[in-house]
Amino acid sequence: MKPAEVRKQIKSGNTAPLYLLEGDDVQGRHDLAMEFATLVDEGLHAFNVQTFYANEATNAGGRDQLISDLLSAARTLPMMAPRRVLAVHEAERILSPRKAKDDEADLPAPEKPGKRQKSLTPLEEFEAYIESPEPLTTLVFVAGSLDSNRRLVKLLRKHAVSVDCGSLDNSSDAARWIKARLDKDNLAIDPQAISLLLQATGLSLGRIRAEVDKLVLFVAGEPAVTARHVKEMVLPQSEPGEDFALGRAIWNNNAREALREVGAQFEAGAQPVMVLGQIRAAAGRLKPDDRAKTGIDAVFRTDLAIKSSAGEPRYLLERLVIELCGR
Structure with missing residues (x-):
């Protein structure tokens, strides 16, 4: 489904219980997710609209806690409103975390006959909710690059309305x-x-x-x-020249050199948008392709953070190159 079709659903008030916003347009995903809040009168947002940030779950325990909090909110009935609206940003952190063992391996082994059944894990409860969501809650997952082989991703794509926020038809x-x-x-x-x-x-x-x-x-x-x-x-598609020091540092995972180049450019008076453009060019040429894809997504998140004044531009760009060099 395309964003325009989702906006029609929001305007009519007839939305599905689950949405998955995907694609490389970070700003577009963010803007569309924010529009779901209009399903609830502004005066009732405090009771019925809630935002979660999956990047706050830095380990398996944090992920389980986030899932538990999310499910608790999703199962709460709306207050003086037709529905509750929940948005999970950077949802790839809980849908397909980097280490597969955080997902598949954490499931308990099957119980032996005659033994007492254990309670469900947060992940199992999450899967059960996706298969049978609360009809009075609209739960929106805003995700970057997802691993299509992960069970949770397959399940969500099967039951949720998948929205392509990354490409145009022609x-x-x-x-x-x-x-x-x-x-x-x-x-x-x-x-x-x-x-x-x-x-x-x-x-x-x-x-x-x-x-x-x-x-x-x-x-x-x-x-x-x-x-x-x-x-x-506009940056060309061809490979940058020999003097592309910032790009070389990122390709070589040399965070110290990349930070030095960013600092030198700022001291020379370069604008943040110009530095970000160079970093984006470097990220797009990372190898293998999945590293380039996640790198571009990180660039777009930083672009959004700079535009929304989420931090000092130089700090945000330095954090970005450290992230890219660590991939």
Whole structure:
């Protein structure tokens, strides 16, 4: 399902009990998740709308506690409202944690005949809830890259409404999205500029959004984005040159050198968006491909954090390169 269809469901008030928002457009996933709160009158949000952050679960015990808290909230009846709305951000941390043993291996061994049945583990309760969710609760999982082989992921995709927040159907849709986004900043864009931009980004909405946001800053004071702007600002698909020191440090997992390069660029007056662009270029070329995919997702999370003033940009970028070098 596409975000536009979900928005129609939200507007009508006729939503499903479970949603899984996926795709590489971090901003798009976040914005759509926030819209579910409109199902409840604003004055009743304190009683019926709750947000969870799965990145706070740093180990198996924390994950179990988060799942228990989530299920408790999901099974609570709404107060003076048609339904409760729960959103779980960075849900990949509980749906497909890095270590498989946190999921499959934690399940208890089958009971021997005649022995007393043990109580369900938090993970087993979670699976049971996904198979039979509370109809008066809308539970929204906002996830980055997921391991399709994990049992919990398969189960959720089977029972939840899966929403693709990462791609556009064709170049015409992409062009309309770009024009609408730029219109918010009273900017036009030349047809040739759109063509060049899509050659660099493809139909990945996350990449398109990141490049358009950079272009908005780059052309400040001008009436339109031109092909020249795209050529000068949008990073090419080709491999960076020999002087791409920041990228080399990230590819070599050299956090110390990467931090030194980030610091040097800030001291030279580089804008955060320019530094983030270099990091994104490096993340997109990480090997193997799954490392590049999770790296790009981390870049987009940082981009969102910078735009929402969640921290000082230099600190957020330094934290990002440390994360990328540790992958």
